[in-house]
Amino acid sequence: MTLLTTILAFLCSLGPLIIFHELGHYTVARLCGVKVLRFSLGFGKVIWSRRFGADQTEWVISMLPLGGYVRMLDDRDPDTRASTDAERAREYTRKNVWQRIAIVAAGPIANFLLAIAVFGGLYMVGMDEVGTRVRSMDAATPAYQAGLRGGDRVVAVNGEPVATYAELRWETLKAVLDKGGLRLDVVQPGGARYNATLPPAALAGKNVEGDLLGELGMPMYLTPVSIGKIPDPAGPAGRAGMLPGDRVVSIDGKPVPDGSVLMKLVGQSCGRTLAFVVERAGRSLTLMVTPELNKATNVSRINAQVMSTPEMVKVTLGLVDAAVAGARTTWQQSVMSLKMIGKMLTGQVSLTNLTGVVTIADYAGKTARTGPVEFLTFIAVVSVSLGVMNLLPIPVLDGGLLLYYSLEVLTGRPLPDRIVELAQRAGVVLLVMLMALALFNDVMRLTQAAPTPPANTYVRCPND
Structure with missing residues (x-):
């Protein structure tokens, strides 16, 4: 039953994200006057198809549901070459470079807009999240040495207000990646306020992949036992x-x-x-x-x-504030994803953080079993990741095409077909290598993970 839930949750999360992405390409292509021949959810053998509209666009579901594509009239492909003057006017490569940029960029933009809508909707409905109160910490931790004590509540980090533990971790993570320090605005249980400062040296070398706040001495507050x-x-x-x-x-x-x-x-x-x-x-x-x-x-x-649970706070916003918060969260997720990619490329963060479809499916199942808010949050996060990934300047991805067109804008002429062909081949090789590494990390993560005992019930004893 758990496996079935995981599979269904994976399909219900990834499917809509792919559809939104491709609908972005499709919609802008139609607005730019390009004829769309096929809209496909998935790759490989077609298992279902129907034709709709004046152009008789073929809408299909293919065997492998790990992506999708929009096929347009394109003279570079013998199978999609325009055959009449009317069709040539609607052929993709005959559109100006700015229209082609708009068509390509529309896919990732659709993913970002979806994430903004989901995050904003959750803020409007109201989300129960862990608060920013911290519990007792070890005297050797940077937070304790900066003056924090158990029961204190952090209300701002480096001037940015924080209402939830996730926001507290987010602002702290940004400071660590930026190699800066932390200036915390803190409220004591009695209501008194004070400031605590953690210098850059206190944050240096901290594990951004694990319990960062716990390592710094800001573990989440838990209710009495x-x-x-x-x-x-x-x-x-x-x-x-x-x-x-x-x-x-x-x-x-x-x-x-x-x-x-x-x-x-x-x-x-x-x-x-x-x-x-x-x-x-x-x-x-x-x-x-x-x-x-x-x-x-x-x-x-x-x-x-x-029974000892985190202290929860309910975050509810109006329409405008929710939209702003959704856009801000989407932007922050995007920036953090790019920073993590940069850290992996420079060796500052392990490549084991690169995950693939197996891990996505695993988290989809876990969040679906946890509740609708957690599942929708997961979908929004993956939508952001999908948008960011597709904007990477890797040939065969949207970002690679945008790079070609940007060079065309700068030089006034398109790149030679031979260069594009070689770049596409290199992009395919690089993409396959990244997918293989992600799959390897997924398998290792599942096979090496130790069984986790029930929460708050078992405690590991030290060896004799």
């Missing part, structure tokens, strides 16, 4: 008399403000009996709990669901 389901009454929690709804106050005299602290203390016990102080119906009780250690996985557990 309460016990959820206890699946096995004969397990450690059940034997100790723990009940669903108990709120954990301390363990062995150490305060437990959130689930991360509980996991750490349980992990450090590795089989030693712990004194849990819990609150139940207004009473304080002490329960002696002996965690179990699974020697095969080296994981300690109390066999109880630990």
Whole structure:
């Protein structure tokens, strides 16, 4: 069932993005007077086709749903060459260079417009997102040394307001990639405000691919710990008399403000009996709990669901503000994608970050199972990535054609056919290599990923 959900989610996310992209090409081509012969969703063997409109454009679904194309009248291809004077007037290469640029650029632009619409729509409906309050951090972290403490809420980064943890991470990531510092506007639990500064040196060398904020000392705030389901009454929690709804106050005299602290203390016990102080119906009780250690996985557990969730905030905007926020988010995603590509090209970020259709399908399935907001957000992010990717100056991609036409604008004449042909061949080779690398990374990511135990339930013990 999970595999079926993943496949359906993948098709339902990638399919509309491809259709929007190709509709961009199709619409502008028609506006520029170019005759469109075929609109295809997918590549390879045609499995369904119908003809519509005055031009009898063929609309088809092809075997491989990993892309699409719009085929126009084009004298460079014997199969699509114009045969009459009327058709020659509607042939693609006879259009001026600015019309050809508009037709090519319309595909990526359609993806960006779709992302803006989806992000904007989500902001209008209202999105529940993790807030910017941070929990207790290690004293050795840059954030602690800058003055932050558990419970503080970051409201701005380098002058940019932040209302969600995602925005906080985004602004921090930009600072790291720009090799700058952080100037944080912070509000304490009592309402007092102060500023904290993390210099560029504190951000240098931080892992942009992992838990960047946690590494800097700004882990997301978690609510106080309460016990959820206890699946096995004969397990450690059940034997100790723990009940669903108990709120954990301390363990062995150490305060437990959130689930991360509980996991750490349980992990450090590795089989030693712990004194849990819990609150139940207004009473304080002490329960002696002996965690179990699974020697095969080296994981300690109390066999109880630990409820400690991030603090959520609801972000809801009006029509105009939502549109602006959608455009801003799309722009930020685009810039960050380009920066990451640049970092990979210069070796500052590992090429293992390059992902392909397998990872996209995996995330499509995961977000679809999480909820509609997460799935729509995923679609918007992929739409931005598709737009950015197609604008890369690689022959055979839209960006490669835009590069040709830009040179034509500068020189006043089109590139020689021989140069274009050689560039196209090189582009195909490069694209195949990138796809192979992305597929390799996808496979390695799936085969090397260790099984993840249920959240907040298991804690890995140190080896003896």
